[in-house]
Amino acid sequence: MDLLYQVMRIPYLHGIWKKFPIGSVQTKVLHGIFPYANYAYGVYWSSVFAARLGIPRITVIEFGVAGGRGLMALEAISEEISADVGVGIDVVGFDAGSGMPEPADYRDLPHIWAKGFYKMDVEKLQKKLKTAQLVLGDVRETLPLWLSSLSSPIGFVAFDLDYYSSTKAALQIFDGPPSTHLPRVPCYFDDVCCTNIGFMNRYVGELLAIQEFNDEHDKQKVCQIEQLRLTRPRWEHWQERMYAFHNFSHELYTRNVIPSGDKYRQLPL
Numbered sequence: 341m342d343l344l345y346q347v348m349r350i351p352y353l354h355g356i357w358k359k360f361p362i363g364s365v366q367t368k369v370l371h372g373i374f375p376y377a378n379y380a381y382g383v384y385w386s387s388v389f390a391a392r393l394g395i396p397r398i399t400v401i402e403f404g405v406a407g408g409r410g411l412m413a414l415e416a417i418s419e420e421i422s423a424d425v426g427v428g429i430d431v432v433g434f435d436a437g438s439g440m441p442e443p444a445d446y447r448d449l450p451h452i453w454a455k456g457f458y459k460m461d462v463e464k465l466q467k468k469l470k471t472a473q474l475v476l477g478d479v480r481e482t483l484p485l486w487l488s489s490l491s492s493p494i495g496f497v498a499f500d501l502d503y504y505s506s507t508k509a510a511l512q513i514f515d516g517p518p519s520t521h522l523p524r525v526p527c528y529f530d531d532v533c534c535t536n537i538g539f540m541n542r543y544v545g546e547l548l549a550i551q552e553f554n555d556e557h558d559k560q561k562v563c564q565i566e567q568l569r570l571t572r573p574r575w576e577h578w579q580e581r582m583y584a585f586h587n588f589s590h591e592l593y594t595r596n597v598i599p600s601g602d603k604y605r606q607l608p609l
């Protein structure tokens with residue numbers, strides 16, 4: 341592994357590897373070779389987590405689909421990771437279909453986004469999707485009904501709805517009973533980043549929705565994954581946008597998931 345880290349310092353090698361994505365799934369996830377490496381990270385580690393808990397199938401979600409590039413990537417990633425890890429993966433995308441709804445107030449950052457941005461060509465996208473389910477409509481209306489008919493626990497969620505109000509509604513996905521989610525769920529938040537004239541801050545947008553979720557829940561929290569950079573061979577722009585939902589009161593939260601064997605459970609002399 342160390343040798344691969346050294347080799348990967350050769351200029352342009354990362355780009356060439358992305359063009360010819362050979363190697364094991366785990367190595368490709370580690371080195372960010374999948375398109376949407378952030379999604380690959382979340383889907384891979386939640387699948388491994390599910391396997392260690394003995395859970396045979398999970399659901400992975402993209403909130404905010406627009407043209408569908410992210411959802412198609414999520415579908416392709418899930419197919420490859422599912423075959424490798426041996427956990428079934430259902431892929432779901434939520435979107436209004438008609439573009440961004442009306443912003444509610446300053447917390448939705450109307451100085452950056454506006455009604456009608458990012459319209460979807462529903463027919464075109466439906467034809468391109470192989471297995472992913474598209475849930476069309478405002479998440480404030482579609483989510484409760486969808487959650488009540490969920491068949492496998494949520495394992496990974498990408499939040500890309502831009503607005504505070506939409507993200508606040510989408511976070512209700514974690515208000516279902518423990519059977520509807522893994523005890524820890526990696527979550528990607530696309531819009532905690534700044535634009536140069538927006539100057540993102542924690543009193544608006546996704547960051548405010550996360551903070552309010554945490555204030556309103558005692559044993560369920562959404563937290564940035566601390567020091568993710570140290571577990572990755574190189575810096576990637578998405579690392580600081582990777583969070584995880586924790587349900588500390590989930591009966592499986594404390595189940596030990598470290599594999600057996602001295603390699604994992606003993607320190608060398």
Ligand SMILES: C[S@@+](CC[C@H](N)C(=O)[O-])C[C@H]1O[C@@H](n2cnc3c(N)ncnc32)[C@H](O)[C@@H]1O
Binds near residue numbers: 402406410438478502
């Ligand atoms: C930036 S785009 C998503 C881009 C996409 N994830 C990608 O990687 O290409 C944001 C999307 O969020 C959707 N959206 C925002 N608020 C919504 C809401 N309340 N209900 C449903 N969809 C919403 C919009 O329709 C828009 O398509």
